Amino acid sequence: xxxxxxxxxxxxxxxxxxxxxxxxxxxxxxxxxxxxxxxxxxxxxxxxxxxxxxxxxxxxxxxxxxxxxxxxxxxxxxxxxxxxxxxxxxxxxxxxxxxxxxxxxxxxxxxxxxxxxxxxxxxxxxxxxxxxxxxxxxxxxxxxxxxxxxxxxxxxxxxxxxxxxxxxxxxxxxxxxxxxxxxxxxxxxxxxxxxxxxxxxxxxxxxxxxxxxxxxxxxxxxxxxxxxxxxxxxxxxxxxxxxxxxxxxxxxxxxxxxxxxxxxxxxxxxxxxxxxxxxxxxxxxxxxxxxxxxxxxxxxxxxxxxxxxxxxxxxxxxxxxxxxxxxxxxxxxxxxxxxxxxxxxxxxxxxxxxxxxxxxxxxxxxxxxxxxxxxxxxxxxx
Numbered sequence: 001x002x003x004x005x006x007x008x009x010x011x012x013x014x015x016x017x018x019x020x021x022x023x024x025x026x027x028x029x030x031x032x033x034x035x036x037x038x039x040x041x042x043x044x045x046x047x048x049x050x051x052x053x054x055x056x057x058x059x060x061x062x063x064x065x066x067x068x069x070x071x072x073x074x075x076x077x078x079x080x081x082x083x084x085x086x087x088x089x090x091x092x093x094x095x096x097x098x099x100x101x102x103x104x105x106x107x108x109x110x111x112x113x114x115x116x117x118x119x120x121x122x123x124x125x126x127x128x129x130x131x132x133x134x135x136x137x138x139x140x141x142x143x144x145x146x147x148x149x150x151x152x153x154x155x156x157x158x159x160x161x162x163x164x165x166x167x168x169x170x171x172x173x174x175x176x177x178x179x180x181x182x183x184x185x186x187x188x189x190x191x192x193x194x195x196x197x198x199x200x201x202x203x204x205x206x207x208x209x210x211x212x213x214x215x216x217x218x219x220x221x222x223x224x225x226x227x228x229x230x231x232x233x234x235x236x237x238x239x240x241x242x243x244x245x246x247x248x249x250x251x252x253x254x255x256x257x258x259x260x261x262x263x264x265x266x267x268x269x270x271x272x273x274x275x276x277x278x279x280x281x282x283x284x285x286x287x288x289x290x291x292x293x294x295x296x297x298x299x300x301x302x303x304x305x306x307x308x309x310x311x312x313x314x315x316x317x318x319x320x321x322x323x324x325x326x327x328x329x330x331x332x333x334x335x336x337x338x339x340x341x342x343x344x345x346x347x348x349x350x351x352x353x354x355x356x357x358x359x360x361x362x363x364x365x366x367x368x369x370x371x372x373x374x375x376x377x378x379x380x381x382x
Contacts, residue, residue: 005061012058013065020073031079039110044084048092053104064242071246079156083107083114087161090232094220115154117162117181117206118229120147126364127163127229128172134164134179134213142166142213144181147205150358154191154204157183163229166222176225180217188212197350199340241304245285248312251348252277255319258345264322273318280311299373302365309355309362316352319345
């Protein structure tokens with residue numbers, strides 16, 4: 001696919017930029033209300049029009065344009081992106097007409113938020129090891145029992161898509177199903193925030209104790225969960241990576257500015273590292289644009305994940321280096337009431353330590369590349 005921005009695409013960019021500029025109110029606004037504002041203006045579900053759901057029709061290039069402008073605008077982070085970017089394309093690809101009609105319109109209106117029930121304490125990067133069970137009840141529905149971990153935004157979500165075992169005694173990729181589970185089930189679902197090194201709690205543990213799931217809310221049919229789950233992970237590596245790179249570019253500019261102001265850029269080694277970060281980011285962007293919309297080569301998501309994960313972690317380390325001794329000092333005096341204040345560089349350094357772990361660790365990505373791209377023998381399993 002030859003990728004470029006046409007005059008029509010640039011007109012779409014101008015419209016998106018103007019709307020975002022007129023409606024941005026900063027981080028303090030209610031994120032649920034912001035999702036409804038986006039939905040009412042037709043900015044959720046771009047490109048779903050061909051499937052008969054969603055809001056305005058937009059080409060793949062225009063979806064990239066919207067993602068880039070959103071990243072630049074300084075508007076609140078999305079609460080609805082898991083439903084829009086992960087579940088919705090999965091339903092379009094694997095769901096029944098009833099499932100599409102029930103869930104896609106409300107996602108497009110910004111009215112229901114979702115979280116992803118994949119990782120477990122014993123099944124993180126090795127997703128096939130999930131042990132959460134979903135057993136048929138007497139009324140034909142399912143009762144879900146188990147624990148999920150590192151569940152982003154579970155404390156805000158209305159629904160969770162859960163990978164669970166519906167076949168007793170099954171192992172690995174077999175006997176799994178992809179269920180849509182409502183989160184409002186007191187006594188059957190408990191959400192516990194996980195406090196991170198940054199002092200924040202974007203991730204959660206989720207405990208299911210006989211939580212109800214309707215039989216018509218199994219996506220792709222019972223026992224086909226692995227196929228559906230892998231399809232969803234393919235959508236996770238799409239347009240959003242380009243928006244992510246816009247955010248990376250803003251962080252890099254801040255680090256370069258700090259290096260110049262502090263005098264750290266006078267060191268030729270630091271200058272070399274800054275230039276290398278800039279060059280690698282440009283390469284990642286053009287590679288993403290080159291491959292977007294084309295047939296994905298085996299292992300391409302793993303290559304991309306390992307590249308940007310290590311790049312971002314190195315940027316966090318570089319941010320600390322250019323600050324020097326000041327990197328160890330918080331932005332304000334710590335107290336018992338506010339014991340953990342971080343400035344943006346400190347937050348970048350600490351949070352980016354996780355980039356080579358979540359979404360599939362570097363070790364797992366290298367194994368995928370070795371086996372599926374290079375054709376090396378499979379890793380022995382105990």
